[in-house]
Amino acid sequence: MAVVDQAKANFILSTLKNIEYGSVIITVHDGHITQIDKTEKTRFESKRVTAKNQK
Structure with missing residues (x-):
């Protein structure tokens, strides 16, 4: 198992x-x-138009 460089670990x-x-x-x-x-x-939140919202 290789040793992970500290800079790479910090970046991750x-x-x-x-x-x-x-x-x-x-x-x-x-x-x-x-x-x-x-x-x-x-x-992004979708704003759906429903039959309930159209009244």
Whole structure:
């Protein structure tokens, strides 16, 4: 098991703390973190018009 660099660990933790919806993908090659991808989603409330709201 490889030792994780403190800077990489801090980056991953910071990314996780600052994401509300989405994913964090950590790519590992030969036991070393080579890439970190963050996909963040923004959600908006939908305002549906229903028969009850139209009256």
